[in-house]
Amino acid sequence: MQQAVRARRTQAERTATTRAKLLDAALECLVERGYAGTTTTEVADRAGVSRGAQLHHFPTRAALVAAAVEHLYARMTADYQAGFASLSPRADRLRAGVDLLWSMFTRRHFAAVGELFTAARTDAELRAHLAPIAAHHEANVFRLARGYFPDLARHDARFDTALALILDAMNGMAATRGLGLPGPSESTRLDTLYTIAAQAFGEPAT
């Protein structure tokens, strides 16, 4: 029964599934073993794709992992939009927006971003692949946020700066996770982060 369906797969479909398998495998590998442990062979094995096929789609390691993060960013953006759209009308949208944002940073696959950002610092080729992708994503985030809170985003400067700091703080929290450092708990920090956001946006906490 499946065979009838499978029998005719267009090239584009084949390409898409192969690429998706490689990108997911690359993310998984980055998370589990870090950038250094993410060898092209390992990714090909995990994806169940031959090394030749892999090299066909992604000629270098840098191209592969950068595309993987682009893939992840696309999912994160889509999921954020879906999550925000399904919010109860009576919900505290700002608070929910912050929480939803944090849930993007705590995704399992997000660790891959940290791996690549760190590696890109000393790897010019990777940086060349990654920088435009990261810049594009960040621009997307700002654009989406302004769309969600048009009233708050009136004075662009304050809104953008506050959002940038929220993103920075979340990046920092995500980066120092897993070391078991002392200090206030994540939930405490999140609460305060929200309060700060509300104040900076000139809107009292509801």
Add this chain to the structure above:
Amino acid sequence: MQQAVRARRTQAERTATTRAKLLDAALECLVERGYAGTTTTEVADRAGVSRGAQLHHFPTRAALVAAAVEHLYARMTADYQAGFASLSPRADRLRAGVDLLWSMFTRRHFAAVGELFTAARTDAELRAHLAPIAAHHEANVFRLARGYFPDLARHDARFDTALALILDAMNGMAATRGLGLPGPSESTRLDTLYTIAAQAFGEPAT
């Protein structure tokens, strides 16, 4: 003339200089080449120390790089204290404290911390070496900060949480540097970060 001085160097002195050379070389190497590029051979070469001597002092790569970061933390703490002590009495201490803190994150060698934090996520041995060092340092930072601002630190919870967020934000800013991302400038973020701190501490900006 130097020979008279050099002629008698105690073992402890020899050990100290060799270790210092190795730790500085390790930091430099982490900054320039990242964790993956920080091979024990490379560090030994840079330090002008034989591999055997290196292995004598630091039996494994993890022990070496963790000690290097501990070395860096010690310098950062000392420099912060010196910087704070030499502040003009009429200065805005809170503002200066934030700026001085940020100057610790923008040090050239600080990139080594990011390298190791990232690597530790997937390297259990490194994590085992690094976690206690990082925890100890963070505790130090909180202790010092409370000492500098005893009046603000009255209600421990608020003070600690705000400080934690400042550290997180600076960590995040440091981590995403060099990618050339769009968004508000660092100085703009710092200004807002200071304002946020002042508000969170219940003290209006002066």
Add this chain to the structure above:
DNA sequence: CAACTAACAATCAGGCTTGACTGTTTCTTT
């Protein structure tokens, strides 16, 4: 001053990764 310990030097093998090369299968177009 002699034994002993710590510091230092040099070499080596095993294991692993990268990207190139060549050959085969599957789809599309005419």
Add this chain to the structure above:
DNA sequence: AAAGAAACAGTCAAGCCTGATTGTTAGTTG
């Protein structure tokens, strides 16, 4: 249906890193 293009598979050599092993020098203690 046949030819051409794209996707896919397997193999390989070169290069590099890690940590172990063995040997030598400098300093200390009784």
